[in-house]
Each structure stands twice: as structure tokens, then as C-alpha cells.
Amino acid sequence: MGKVLMKGNEALAEAAIRAGVDGFFAYPITPQNEVGEYLSLHLPEAGGVFVQAESELGAINMVFGAAAAGKRAMTSSSGPGISLKQEGISTLAGAEMPCVIVNMTRGGPGLGNIAPAQSDYFQATKGGGHGDYHCIVLAPSTIQELVDFMFEAFPLAEKWRLPVMILGDGALGQMMEPVDFRGRERLADSRKQPEWALTGAKGRKPHLVKSLFLHGDDLYHFNLRQQEKWEKIQAEEPKLELVAMEDADYAIAAFGSMGRIAGSVIDLARAEGIKLGLIRPLTLWPFPNKAIAELVGDGTLLQRILTVEMNLGQMVEDVRLAVNGKIPVDFFGSPGGRVPMPEEVLAELHKIIG
Amino acid sequence: MSTPHTLSFRFAGFGGQGVLLMGMMVSYAGMEEGKHVTWLPSYGAEMRGGTANCTVVVSDKPIASPVIQNPDVAVVMNEPSLAKFEPLVRKGGTLFINSSLVTGKSNRSDIRVVYIPATDAANELGTTKVANMVMLGAVVGDSGVVSVKTLHASLLPVMGMDKQKLEALNIAAMERGVALLKG
Incomplete structure (x- = not known):
């Protein structure tokens, strides 16, 4: 098969x-x-x-x-x-x-x-x-x-x-x-019995699985x-995918379904001569802060990031934290279950980069 | 963006006309020919008699967006779908109209319009249910997105191996679509 x-x-x-x-x-x-x-x-x-x-x-x-x-x-x-x-x-x-x-x-x-x-x-x-x-x-x-x-x-x-x-x-x-x-x-x-597993405690000390720590500083130390x-x-553990970022002047940051739709925006923009790349976090927590920060370090080409999400602006906050004010981070959102077309995102990019 | 190696489709009609199945058939056949495919249904509180549509992309390269604003090919099986999808067909693209049920014509001069009396042809074959297969034969025969042979072979894997009794009728319907294309 x-x-x-x-x-x-x-x-x-x-x-x-x-x-x-x-x-x-x-x-x-x-x-x-x-x-x-x-x-x-x-x-x-x-x-x-x-x-x-x-x-x-x-x-x-x-x-x-x-x-x-x-x-x-x-x-x-x-x-x-x-x-x-x-x-x-x-x-x-x-x-x-x-x-x-x-x-x-x-x-x-x-x-x-x-x-x-x-x-x-x-x-x-x-x-x-x-x-x-x-x-x-x-x-x-x-x-x-x-x-x-x-x-x-x-x-x-x-x-x-x-x-x-x-x-x-x-x-x-x-x-x-x-x-x-x-x-x-x-x-x-093929795993060994996990060390926490509650299996009846025959011939061994009981295991304890709980989220309640009432005694003294127990919770403090747990935290x-x-x-x-x-x-x-x-x-x-942070993971991200970078597409066409080597020479990119601009980037779209997007995750999940929006991340793949953005892939088509890259093609549309590149066909117009706009050097656009894609930053796609694969892990949202831990967020790939470090890898994104490296894209905007000294001597890097990237001028602006447009974060695109099917919401009113959530991951954009983490992108901004990672970029830490080095370059502008803009946002385009499509809420309410409306999936944006690549052409709409491209139009938004045009508005931003002029 | 369309290249010669990527074709996008929008199949639309009443729920129950089998428009989602048409898209699945193209997708399955594309996969069998080693291509990349995506099939994206419009889903919602839909029911028999309501409207249904799906977007299919078939490509030689990995597919980024499964949502397509302007498909290369739109297939409209009923009147409401004509109004909705005719304006969206990419310039230079093709619009297939089920002329048995759709009385309107397309006024666009920048696309190719193919009228296929799919429902009438299906009735001649004995059941209106295979109108989608008639249309599918025409769409595949015309676009060459996959071979008609692969399309035939995709029927049972998509519909279910227990539908063997219906295979000959459906293949006859697809062949009828290919024939109607030639006029």
C-alpha cells in the first residue's frame, strides 16, 4: 500500500x-x-x-x-x-x-x-x-x-x-x-512501566499522583x-520552518493552516519581485523565540514581518516579543471562521510595504 | 498561482448531487498518478437540497494553499452555483455548466464555457444519480488532469468496494461525459 x-x-x-x-x-x-x-x-x-x-x-x-x-x-x-x-x-x-x-x-x-x-x-x-x-x-x-x-x-x-x-x-x-x-x-x-504508574502497590511502596500540595512550601518547590x-x-524543543528566508526583505509569520496558505502568498509575491519569506512555528509552546530573534539580528536583511492569523491577533504577541522591537511586526487577521485567500494576504502586504 | 503543472477545481451543486464525490474522485486519481492533491470541502450545517462545494488542487509539486480564490476550472451542477462561482473562474480558465438544470448562460468572454447536459444524459442511462459522473467524465476528458482510465479505477476505492454492482453504470456515465465533450 x-x-x-x-x-x-x-x-x-x-x-x-x-x-x-x-x-x-x-x-x-x-x-x-x-x-x-x-x-x-x-x-x-x-x-x-x-x-x-x-x-x-x-x-x-x-x-x-x-x-x-x-x-x-x-x-x-x-x-x-x-x-x-x-x-x-x-x-x-x-x-x-x-x-x-x-x-x-x-x-x-x-x-x-x-x-x-x-x-x-x-x-x-x-x-x-x-x-x-x-x-x-x-x-x-x-x-x-x-x-x-x-x-x-x-x-x-x-x-x-x-x-x-x-x-x-x-x-x-x-x-x-x-x-x-x-x-x-x-x-x-515496549516502555517499562512508568515510574508513577498506579498499579496496585503489591510488594512496593505506593505511588502518589496528585496536584494538591497543601503542606508548607511544597507547592513553591513544585512550581x-x-x-x-x-x-x-x-x-x-522549539521548532520552526523557514521558507525562502535567505534573501527575504519581508516575511509572513503564520502557523497551522494559515502557515500553508501563506506558502502560496510567498509564490505570488516572488512572482512580482517582492522578496518575501515565511516563518512558520511548528511548536507554539515552546515558541521558537531564539530562531526568530536571529532573523532580525545585526546585519540581517529582514525589514518587516506580517503576522497572519485566523483570529484577531494572538501569535503576533509572541512574534513581537521575539523580535523585541528590532523591526516592525504588523498583523492581518481573519476572524469568525473565514479562511483568507492568498490574494487577500498579498493585498495586505502591498498596503504595508507600499 | 497557477502554473502548467498545477490545476485547481471548484465543484459546486445541490447537496445530494455528488459534488464532493466528484472532487474526491479527481483527488484519488491524482494521488494514484503520483501527484500532490488537496480536497477541501465547504462544510457546515448542510443537508440534502442545500448547496455544497469543494476545492481540489492537483499538482506536480507540494501544494501550499488548499483554498483557491480563482480556480482554473469551475463545475456548476445547479443554478445558484452559476451565480456564485462564474465570476471566480480564473481568466483563461474553464467553466462547466450542467445545462440540463442550469438555464442561465455565462456572459464572460475571458473564459471558456462548456455546456454539458449531464442530468439529461444520466436520465438516459437510467438514473439521475450519475449526472455527477457524466460531468466528471467531461471535466477530466477536457482538462486531462488525470487519465480517464485512472478515473475509472478510482471509482470503487472512493465509493467503497461494496459498490461493485454500480461500477459499470458509473463508468458508462463517465464515458458518456467524455463523448458529450466531443459533441
Whole structure:
């Protein structure tokens, strides 16, 4: 079998099975319903567990339970459902439980609509739930990348003992593209029993999984250990893709679906003689600050960055922090589930560079 | 931006006419021929009798944007789609109109317009349901985006292997589309 033509949601679900997910805990919401639909049929066949929970709160707490038992646990939702899961996500981060959470973002706030949007960037990268924590946030642009990130997600979550969020959007979930699963069969879990796993404590001291630290300075020290961990993650894990940046006078910064649409803007601009490049963060947290800062250091050509998002301006704040005032960072946003055309973005670029 | 190696399509019609399937067929056939493809549906609170459309890009190189403002080819299966998509066809592009159901004509002189009585031809074959396959035969035959042979071979993988009984009828419909093109 060569490549297969699949919807993003289904490709993600198939990748989750092959990546070794043990349990998937679902509550339906458009535009990601095919994830749960696919897993309800195929995950039990592969030896895993699928549970349709009674609510989003139920689903995320089932993830907590399965992760605490040392299993690879996952859930998926879209904007409003992810909001409902926030208490659980904060608890998972507080208990240092690895898991994978997918947000196929739709228009918001509130119930919004079911069209593709990127308005959950703040929620994904700046906490979402309460307390000092971060999830690692991956932002795929294509269905193959969605699949590839799914394979990276559990090892990353387990390496750092943090929830990993895959931040997609309705377009990525609903569109179809050929994907390659060759050489990626589901393998038996070869991991040792995770050191935190709650397995009954027969013949050993009990393990404790909790996010409550009432005694003395326990929470203070826990928080400081998290800070050390974040520093390591920020040093080791940021990823970005640079396209046509070698000679670029201008750049578009964009992530996810917008990141690939921007690829066409680069072609349109270059055809007009505008030296435009693309900065596409693949990890939104940790944000690739350092790599972006290097683009605007002494003697660099880059004069201006246009950040384009399907929201009213969220990642642009991180781009500005990374650039630190060295060059102007402009913003063009298309909210409400309206996916901008490459020509619209090019027109915006013309306005800015004159 | 279109190059000779990239072709973009917009398929539009009533929900139930199989316009999403037309796009999937082109996408699958493109993949089978080793090309890069994207298929992007308009999705929403849509239902049978409502409107549906999808955007398909087939290219020799990796595809950046799956959203296309001005497609090289637009295929309109019903009247409302003509008004919506006729203005969007790229200058020099092609507009296919299901002339059985669409009474309007295109007034544009900067595009090529191909009228295919797809629904009538389908009825002659015994069922209106294959109007999409008639039109698809014409679109593929004309654009050469994939070979008609690959298109035939894509039918069962896309529709489901349990649809074998319907294969001959659908292939006859596609062949009818190719024939109508030649006039």
C-alpha cells in the first residue's frame, strides 16, 4: 500500500492507533467528530479502549485516570469542548501526567461556529486552565504533518511529563490529502512501566499522583521545579520552518493552516519581485523565540514581518516579543471562521510595504 | 498561482448531487498518478437540497494553499452555483455548466464555457444519480488532469468496494461525459 487519501481527522485517528494510544476518551463536537468515530471502530480492534464519555469533563478525567495508571491516553475536541476540559488539563499538568489533547479549532468565542479558526492560540499556549503551567503545543499545517506530530506527541509528553496539545483547525480536520503510513505499524508497548504508574502497590511502596500540595512550601518547590523543566523544554524543543528566508526583505509569520496558505502568498509575491519569506512555528509552546530573534539580528536583511492569523491577533504577541522591537511586526487577521485567500494576504502586504 | 503543472477545481451543486464525490474522485486519481492533491470541502450545517462545494488542487509539486480564490476550472451542477462561482473562474480558465438544470448562460468572454447536459444524459442511462459522473467524465476528458482510465479505477476505492454492482453504470456515465465533450 502506498499513500492513502484520508480526511485529517481520520488520519489523526489512524496515527494515534499506530502511535500506540491505549485509551481514547471522547465527547463529540464538530468539526472533529470523525476522530472519535474512527477510533470507536478501530481502536478496540487494535487492542485499545474507546469510551464515549458522558461529558467533556468526564472525558478529560478519564484521560487523567488512564495516564495515572501508566497508559497512553488521549482526547480530542474543539474550542468549546476544550474550554470545558480546562480544569482537567490544569490538573494533568499539576500532576505531571503525560497525555495528548487535540483541538480542531472552530470559530469562537462561546459556541461560535463550526468553521476553521485559530482563535484558541492564547488558550493553548498561555495556560487555558488555572495556575502556572504550560502544555507543549504542536501546530501542523498539512495532514502528513498532523500524522507525524501524532507520532511525536506521546514520546514528547512522556519525556517531559506534560500534556501535549495538537492545535489544528476545522480545515485541517475536514480536508483530504494523501498520507504515508508506511513503516509505521502499531507496536506492542515496549516502555517499562512508568515510574508513577498506579498499579496496585503489591510488594512496593505506593505511588502518589496528585496536584494538591497543601503542606508548607511544597507547592513553591513544585512550581520552581516546573520552571526548571520549562527552561529545558524552551532550550531543546522549539521548532520552526523557514521558507525562502535567505534573501527575504519581508516575511509572513503564520502557523497551522494559515502557515500553508501563506506558502502560496510567498509564490505570488516572488512572482512580482517582492522578496518575501515565511516563518512558520511548528511548536507554539515552546515558541521558537531564539530562531526568530536571529532573523532580525545585526546585519540581517529582514525589514518587516506580517503576522497572519485566523483570529484577531494572538501569535503576533509572541512574534513581537521575539523580535523585541528590532523591526516592525504588523498583523492581518481573519476572524469568525473565514479562511483568507492568498490574494487577500498579498493585498495586505502591498498596503504595508507600499 | 497557477502554473502548467498545477490545476485547481471548484465543484459546486445541490447537496445530494455528488459534488464532493466528484472532487474526491479527481483527488484519488491524482494521488494514484503520483501527484500532490488537496480536497477541501465547504462544510457546515448542510443537508440534502442545500448547496455544497469543494476545492481540489492537483499538482506536480507540494501544494501550499488548499483554498483557491480563482480556480482554473469551475463545475456548476445547479443554478445558484452559476451565480456564485462564474465570476471566480480564473481568466483563461474553464467553466462547466450542467445545462440540463442550469438555464442561465455565462456572459464572460475571458473564459471558456462548456455546456454539458449531464442530468439529461444520466436520465438516459437510467438514473439521475450519475449526472455527477457524466460531468466528471467531461471535466477530466477536457482538462486531462488525470487519465480517464485512472478515473475509472478510482471509482470503487472512493465509493467503497461494496459498490461493485454500480461500477459499470458509473463508468458508462463517465464515458458518456467524455463523448458529450466531443459533441
